[in-house]
Amino acid sequence: MLRVGPTQRTRLIEITRSLTERTAEAKLNGWLGGEEGLRVSLEAARNKLTAMDRTRNQNTARIADPGIPQIRKP
Numbered sequence: 001m002l003r004v005g006p007t008q009r010t011r012l013i014e015i016t017r018s019l020t021e022r023t024a025e026a027k028l029n030g031w032l033g034g035e036e037g038l039r040v041s042l043e044a045a046r047n048k049l050t051a052m053d054r055t056r057n058q059n060t061a062r063i064a065d066p067g068i069p070q071i072r073k074p
Helices: 006-029 032-061
Strands: none
Touching: 006 032
């Protein structure tokens, strides 16, 4: 899966909304193959959003203080 830049989050949300609407339209019109393909794309878009959120949360939580190195005498 390709990584999406954090600045593209709003665009990915728009794509998710569009896919949701198009899936409903395909279901209404009985386009079973189209509906299944849209559902797969929608799931992938949602997974990317989840991964973006998880990565963002991990990056802020991983700040660590390694401390000052100690020199030991042999």
